[in-house]
Amino acid sequence: MADTKCLGINNFLYICIFMITFWNYIHTSAENGFTENHSASFLDAVPKKLPAQTVELDLSHNTISELQISDFKYLSKLQILILSHNFIRDLDFSVFQYNEDLEYLDLSHNNLSALSCHLVASLQYLDLSYNNYTAMPICPEFGKMSKLEHLSLSARRIEKSDFSVLAHLQLGFLFLGLEDISEYGKLPVFNTKSLGIALPKNREFSILLDLEVDVTESLTLSNMRDKQVHDLTIFLSNLPKKGRLLNLTLNNIEVSWNTVTTTFQAVWQSTIEYFSIYNLSLLEVTDSLHPSYLPTSLKALTIKGTELIDTEFDQRYVYQTFSDMNIASLTISDSKMLQMLCPPKANKFTYLCFSNNQLTDMVFKDCNNLTRLETLILQKNKLQLLTRVSLMTSLMKSLKVMDVSQNSLRYENSEKCSWGKNLINLNLSTNRLSDSVFRCLPVNIQVLDLQKNQISSIPKDIIELSHLEELNLASNKLTDLPGCGQFRGLRLLNVERNSGFFQSSEFSQSCQNIKRLKAGHNPFTCSCELRQLINLEKQGFVKFVGWPESYVCSSPGVLKGTLLTDFHISEFVCSTTLQVVVFLIIALVLAAAVSFLCFRYDVPWYLKMIWQWTRVKHRVWKKKPEGMIDNVQFHVFISYSERDSDWVKNVLIPNLEKEDGSVRICQHERNFIAGKSIVENIIDCIEKSYKSIFVLSPNFVQSEWCHYELYFAHHRLFNENADGLILLLLESIPSYIIPARYHKLKALMAKRTYLEWPREKSKHGLFWANLKASINIKLPSSEVMEYL
Template identity: 35%
Template sequence: GNFEGIELLDKLWIDGGNLSQYEPGSLKLIKKINHMIINIRNTSVFSTIVRDLLHSVVWLEVREIMFSIPAEMQLLRVMSSSFADKVSFKQALLTDSTVPEIVSILEDMPKLVEVEMTDCRLLGTGRWKTQMQANQSQTLRVLTIEKLSIEKFYLFTDLQTVEGLLSLLTKVTVENTKVFLVPCRLSRHLLSLEYLDLSANLLGDQSLEHSACQGGWPSLQILNLSQNSLSDFEMTGKSLSHLRSLIVLDISQNNFGEIPDACEWPKTLKHLNLSSTQIPKLTTCIPSTLEVLDVSANNLKEFGLQLPFLRELYLAKNQLKTLPGAAPIPNLVAMSVRRNKLNSFSREEFESFKKMELLDASDNNYICSCEFLSFIHHQAGIGQVLVGWPDKYVCDSPLAVRGVRVGAVHLSLMECHRSLVVSLICALVFLVILVLVAVGYKYHAVWYLRMTWAWLQAKRKPKRAPAKDICYDAFVSYSENDSDWVENIMVRELEQACPPFRLCLHKRDFVPGKWIVDNIIDSIEKSHKTLFVLSEHFVQSEWCKYELDFSHFRLFDENNDAAILVLLEPIQSKAIPKRFCKLRKIMNTKTYLEWPLEEEQQELFWFNLKIALKS
């Protein structure tokens, strides 16, 4: 190919599995290649291409090459002159016999800082005959091994032959490689190691104690032991307690279960990841020096640890129903309570975290109550604090707004202040009733209701009782205050007349135990006439009103002369209640008998009254 004029390439990938020839110098014109990927199985062609790129490649990645024949390794010796910073092997094949050669080549590379091996295979048990020692000028600092397949890993040796190469390494990753033990001697040779990742391996409590022995990993600051076989939380802390520089520890995805109340940890520990470790409840075993704590996915129902230096807290995928209290964690800056059982949180809870900058409370089932919505809508700058706002905050209830984003919901006044609205309605109804009662009292509504009932009762009966049922000549309606005149003068005069008149008096003739209104109605209907003794007392008497009311409905409506009015004393027209409009009319249009005070005129009065009763 012709690469003339190309001086800089970010990435060059040569995938030539069947490539058998290469014209030397074709790539030599390129001055710099940031990432070079070579997938060539022919070692001779591979060697020629690398020779052209000795000074231009920054990161050399070798794929699907077989380092299985020691004789072919001489062709690869050209790599030792490469100025690459990083070398990666992917899907390569190594053997016990070729590993020392590869190490030797990598040692001689003048600028090599990082070596990476991904998805490679090693045929052997680590019995390398040559003792490998680091050169004084060795620049290698980072070693990464991911998914290295060692078929007989359980027979692998203690790696004494490579101990001399380890003292200058600062960052080592051995991930998903079935590591079950790091020999103590090897750990003690990792003098400069600051970062160690042993995740997704087979380390147990006993093997960790041996691997992190006294004097091992003396400079270690970051340790990842996630997804191993650890189960004793207290023993894990004790095994690592001597690491005086340890700051970050990841022991997530181990199966610890319940943890004790007291543990021993490195005093420098600030970051601890305990996510997915089956811990049902947190105790004071958690070190109080922490600045970052991750206890996600542990089925926790509460959090109340006293962690005065904590700045970040991750509680996602637990069972919390409320936000943790702010008092035990006063310096918290960021918190995640995503995917818990949070229904809401109040302004007081939110504002109690004085230094909070980020809160991830997304993916919870929020009850969009009026109080919660009022807080959300009126809290200044809440959108900058809530992570995932507004898309990840959705109402679960009320049913009418389920699935709607919290920020988009606005409940009505009735929904928000139901008790207040109900109270106001009740007060209004009570006020209306009070007004109606007052108006009814003023305009005699009760009287009209009572008389309507009496009238309906009377309407059910025949308008005129049969002759055989007539018992009295007259029913006398009078006020109790006028009883002396009625009972001692009128009754004596009429009942002792010749022939005598039969009068019906309520005191004497009403049926005991019978409703008084029924007594009045029956007495009027069983009498030829109804004799009203009118006076100032009469129009003020409640029962006289009933008697007069019935006559008002029954007798006056029939337009007959069954009613006889006797005026015992002069009555002003205005003294008669306005509701008795027909009585007023009758008194204005018909003649009534007036009781005279002069004795000589009383004979005429009695004569006229007897004539009226007989008519």
């Protein structure tokens, strides 16, 4: 990023126009059709069967020697064709007659020697440089190419008249490769905004002395030596004071330091505003006349890529040359610079870029003359202590932007930091900083880049950074989304490519102002914790940059590779509160249902009976001797309502019980034992009786005790798996008068055969016979029972 900054305002229109034009075509082709890249593919001919939709075709760095109409006839949508670095000898432009949309054509570095004038009128970019042309490859048809913006040419012979057909064209950029020129006439006044010239290797040709640039705004000169630099100083001194040339770039220069300072002086006194030097080789460095930096039009100086052939010299002299410059912008990068002196007095520096050098954090120590400096770029140096870097800025009252990325910076908690008060944009990426760095930050910071460090979390006890709007924490060791407790104004957060990831509740609660979140390319654990984060995107509260393709589940294994947008989990599974509420509701419903059923079917009554029966059985079991035989003493126990007692005593018992004692009947009035509870007596009589007769009538169902007796007898039936119940229907019982809790009686009457007392006397004999047959069993004698 800093390299872009260093080139930014100082880069000339030559580079800008070329790159912008080129990338515009690339993007257009990507959007509207196919891109076919066959560069460096060992091709000796244009491939056959290319897609008809091809918009961009790159065939550079191959061994193609010939082009035919059939090669491109079916590529009607072709816009960009790159054929540089091949062996093409002859070319008739009619091969492109079917490519009416062709706009970009690069034929540089081939073996072309003659030019066909059947040019393509639609071309905007044409590069014919570095071929075998003797004369400039220009023909009258060039004057009709009204759309042409970029033209690159080279030849061994040049005449002023060669360019006459270009006079009516308004080119954006014209490049002339004149390295191998052997015959030279004179250059005309070029009607182009940007002009690039590769100067002749033969230093006898004074191209620059003949150069006129009345309408040219940007000039790039390559392959300069001391002789050409001398011509350049003369050229600059002859520039009109109100001329348009504002940008000058020198590329691939081998000169002495004295020549460089002479060039500085010439540029300083000219109308040039932006001066750049690329790939500078210093043959020797000696003390020379120090440039006189008078008021100047120069605004920015860029020097990128310096090689020192002579390394034994006093570098302070060189540094002083630059520190004394009273200009707004200075860039010296990729130059192995060890130090930079503080300006001797206050100057105009607002932009300084010293990227990719060998500066230490002692640079500009105690420097109080950079009061206007707004941007300082020190990336790719040898800075180590963050504290010293902060102290460096404390005297830079106007400093707003600082880039110290790609160094070896570290910070210890005990160190005190002191940043410039106006610093609002700080790049600390690609260093060795840990969590403690948040205790050493400018209080007014707005944009902070901490990517590619060793940060695992944000400490709670840091100063409040209320102005922070953008925070980049990508490629660190975070395992969770950080909260915004100390920077609640945060609007953009970048946490891409960290160690692990699931959503933090603290983030949702404290980061209310975040509008954009970059969290892609993280190992997301797709669980309940992540659900709230996904909802933020779905509800539109936060824009997720790169959504959804950059957000993929990494665990659990069954969900690995699933896009977060396709990950779904219910609210119930993730909400403990909801689970508790649902459980309580279900419990309440069940309780209500159970309560209703209990009262509907008189369950409490049955529970009470079970409890009574259990207590009695327990007491009997405790008193019963071990190994005692079954104690059946009666043939039958009779249960009846007191209101039916006359029939029982006068009819039923006399007909069953004989004087010979063959049938013994248990009746509560004579067999209940005094001192025992009624329930105990009922259970005791039922268990001592072989069978139980229940005299059913409307009176029976209205008796509570009759119901007890029926319940215990029925329980014994199931307990012993015996048929011990005899239902005797004395009178008809309408079902509507049977209480709800008598559902067992209803069930028994529905399933079992019962004896009905006949009103006709003629049927009484059969009734008694059936009844006696049902209780016909031989019991032990009374004496035996008494003995037992």
